[in-house]
Amino acid sequence: MDIFRLGLFLLITMGVSAEVQLQPLNAAVLRGSKARFNCSTTLTPSVMTWSVNGLLVVTIIEASGVLNITDRFSATNFTTPGNYKWEFIISNVQRNDAGEVACQVMGGERQIATLSVQERGSVEIVGGNQTKTEGDQMEFQCRAVGWFPEPSMSWSVNGVETSCNRSSVTQGSLFNSSCTLTVTAIKTSSVQCLVTVPALNTPESNTVFLTVNKNTKRDQTVLIAVTVAFSVAALLFLIIYGIVFLCRRRRTKKLSYLEEFRRARDGTPATQNVRGRDNQGYNTDEHDGHTNGGVWFTNFSNNNQVLDDFFEDGPMKHRHMTIV
Ligand SMILES: *[C@@H]1O[C@H](CO)[C@@H](O)[C@H](O)[C@H]1NC(C)=O
Ligand SMILES: *[C@@H]1O[C@H](CO)[C@@H](O)[C@H](O)[C@H]1NC(C)=O
Ligand SMILES: *[C@@H]1O[C@H](CO)[C@@H](O)[C@H](O)[C@H]1NC(C)=O
Ligand SMILES: *[C@@H]1O[C@H](CO)[C@@H](O)[C@H](O)[C@H]1NC(C)=O
Ligand SMILES: *[C@@H]1O[C@H](CO)[C@@H](O)[C@H](O)[C@H]1NC(C)=O
Ligand SMILES: *[C@@H]1O[C@H](CO)[C@@H](O)[C@H](O)[C@H]1NC(C)=O
Numbered sequence: 491m492d493i494f495r496l497g498l499f500l501l502i503t504m505g506v507s508a509e510v511q512l513q514p515l516n517a518a519v520l521r522g523s524k525a526r527f528n529c530s531t532t533l534t535p536s537v538m539t540w541s542v543n544g545l546l547v548v549t550i551i552e553a554s555g556v557l558n559i560t561d562r563f564s565a566t567n568f569t570t571p572g573n574y575k576w577e578f579i580i581s582n583v584q585r586n587d588a589g590e591v592a593c594q595v596m597g598g599e600r601q602i603a604t605l606s607v608q609e610r611g612s613v614e615i616v617g618g619n620q621t622k623t624e625g626d627q628m629e630f631q632c633r634a635v636g637w638f639p640e641p642s643m644s645w646s647v648n649g650v651e652t653s654c655n656r657s658s659v660t661q662g663s664l665f666n667s668s669c670t671l672t673v674t675a676i677k678t679s680s681v682q683c684l685v686t687v688p689a690l691n692t693p694e695s696n697t698v699f700l701t702v703n704k705n706t707k708r709d710q711t712v713l714i715a716v717t718v719a720f721s722v723a724a725l726l727f728l729i730i731y732g733i734v735f736l737c738r739r740r741r742t743k744k745l746s747y748l749e750e751f752r753r754a755r756d757g758t759p760a761t762q763n764v765r766g767r768d769n770q771g772y773n774t775d776e777h778d779g780h781t782n783g784g785v786w787f788t789n790f791s792n793n794n795q796v797l798d799d800f801f802e803d804g805p806m807k808h809r810h811m812t813i814v
Contacts, residue, residue: 508533514603
């Protein structure tokens, strides 16, 4: 009697002291895929059990093997000397498998892991491929439908990642999320929308192409603007030049009239002003006996030489050649 009680006590203390390890403690898998957990201990127990959300689904009896309730739940022996180990596999994972997965060995603590069952939905960029004119402002909208949990979304424009402002609605336990990208059409680009949840190794994506056409209208406008600017500048120059020319001519004429008037009033050439002797017209020169050719008498030129000559020789016969 005492020996039996001692044996039972020893079994319990030894069992309790058995170290049990469950891995991984957190698993995220896609619905329909497989979930795997390892449970190991240093001592060989007589029984190992696996339960999902409190429901016993697999029992492993060292003496006789694996007992499973359906073929969705199974176990694989990975025992090596000194390491008693079994892998528990849930095939075709369902949404209601999400929650607690527990492993217990005879005399050991119950180990609990958390299983998250996620959903891969679809990804679509609304409107597909686009053709825009250079400089246009435009929006791309990415729609992720039927995801769980709420997915992460991002954009990749020509391979450069851009964050996105996601907004989501739920339908049952699934999320419809969308995010908008605002771009200015500069060059032909590939626009990719990436959507992911932790259970996915590589994000789901959708790619469209933005084809950018040169803004011919703007080019023409620039050309016209340049032409007009040049024309206006040329016209202005001509007008200003014309005005200046006219003003000069008018002033000269006015001066001439003034001189004429003075001369007429004084009766004699004004000594104080060389211009007092204005053009007298085309005369033949008879003083020197030259008969051929004629000269224009002029003292229009306001030259000191003219003045000196004028005072030296008097106002009488003096001539200058002016090439008109
Ligand atoms: C369980 O252990 C075995 C052998 O060590 C290994 O091949 C397998 O990948 C492990 N499974 C998990 C889910 O860690
Ligand atoms: C598990 O594998 C170990 C080592 O190969 C073996 O000794 C043991 O009997 C196996 N257990 C079952 C239930 O098949
Ligand atoms: C237990 O799983 C195995 C495959 O792992 C399967 O062949 C067997 O039918 C399952 N047993 C039950 C009772 O579903
Ligand atoms: C968008 O353009 C690419 C390459 O030009 C083409 O392969 C793809 O089928 C197009 N997609 C749609 C939705 O038209
Ligand atoms: C996202 O939205 C918030 C509020 O609507 C705004 O303040 C923020 O600038 C947005 N970020 C981007 C990158 O568009
Ligand atoms: C999610 O998107 C699908 C497909 O576009 C649509 O049928 C459904 O009504 C949407 N759900 C919600 C809550 O908007």
